[in-house]
Amino acid sequence: MRSAGKIQKTILFVLLLxxxxxxxxNASAEKAPQEVIEAARSGLLFFxxxxxxxxxxxxxxxxxxxxxxxxxxxxxxxxxxxxxxLFAFKQGDSVNSVISPTEMWYFPVMVGDETRAxxxxxxxxxxxxxxxxxxxxxxxxxxxxxxxxxxxxxxxPLLVVVFQASEYFFTVPQKDDRNLTAxxxxxxxxxxxxxxxxxxxxxxxxxxxxxxxxKPLVQENLKQKxxxxx
Numbered sequence: 001m002r003s004a005g006k007i008q009k010t011i012l013f014v015l016l017l018x019x020x021x022x023x024x025x026n027a028s029a030e031k032a033p034q035e036v037i038e039a040a041r042s043g044l045l046f047f048x049x050x051x052x053x054x055x056x057x058x059x060x061x062x063x064x065x066x067x068x069x070x071x072x073x074x075x076x077x078x079x080x081x082x083x084x085x086l087f088a089f090k091q092g093d094s095v096n097s098v099i100s101p102t103e104m105w106y107f108p109v110m111v112g113d114e115t116r117a118x119x120x121x122x123x124x125x126x127x128x129x130x131x132x133x134x135x136x137x138x139x140x141x142x143x144x145x146x147x148x149x150x151x152x153x154x155x156x157p158l159l160v161v162v163f164q165a166s167e168y169f170f171t172v173p174q175k176d177d178r179n180l181t182a183x184x185x186x187x188x189x190x191x192x193x194x195x196x197x198x199x200x201x202x203x204x205x206x207x208x209x210x211x212x213x214x215k216p217l218v219q220e221n222l223k224q225k226x227x228x229x230x
Contacts, residue, residue: 032075032105035128039121040072040107043130047119051133060109060116060136072119073108074151076142076159077101083164083218089211094177098211099160106159108139108146115143138168141183145170148201165217172204179204180211189213 048067051059061067079099089098109117118135121128142159149155149172160169160180167190168183181204185191190213 039128047133065111073110075105075107078104079160081162115139164221178207180207181205
């Protein structure tokens with residue numbers, strides 16, 4: 001799948017069988033299209049049953065988080081920053097000027113109050129389908145973000161990906177329109193930027209600063225891709 005972040009276990013399928021699911025979706029997830037919600041409802045049990053024996057921990061589950069208690073939570077509509085938007089950014093521009101929606105929805109898979117994995121729903125052809133389960137490290141980080149910036153207090157963090165840098169970020173529109181903070185940074189420059197921040201995301205990174213760090217990473221990716229395609 002189109003993913004970023006550290007190496008992580010993920011079960012990936014393109015086509016599903018319609019299998020009933022008796023695990024509920026939070027009613028607030030109705031912000032997503034109904035077809036997306038139905039795909040998540042039809043897909044969670046299918047993927048949980050296909051976790052290889054002995055690898056539950058790699059997918060975020062274990063004795064303290066049994067899969068029979070798993071449920072899907074409120075989904076994140078995934079946004080992206082394209083190279084053209086990144087390089088067109090000017091001082092004073094807002095987050096909305098650089099992010100655009102993808103067709104992917106990430107459903108946090110919850111056990112109790114803890115986020116254990118991500119269930120991904122994407123558009124395949126003309127229909128919505130659940131295409132993967134996994135990304136336990138990313139799920140854990142987004143769980144921390146949601147505890148620090150909870151919806152119950154009026155916040156609604158957005159999940160953002162830069163495919164050309166293989167990096168995930170979040171932004172909190174209700175804080176201001178100029179923040180973009182990395183999750184699971186792979187690049188050393190981004191990791192250094194986060195050293196002064198609390199591990200529980202109590203602070204955020206200013207958008208211009210993060211985009212300046214991203215530009216050379218994306219440029220290098222595009223250069224390598226161009227050389228391969230020659």
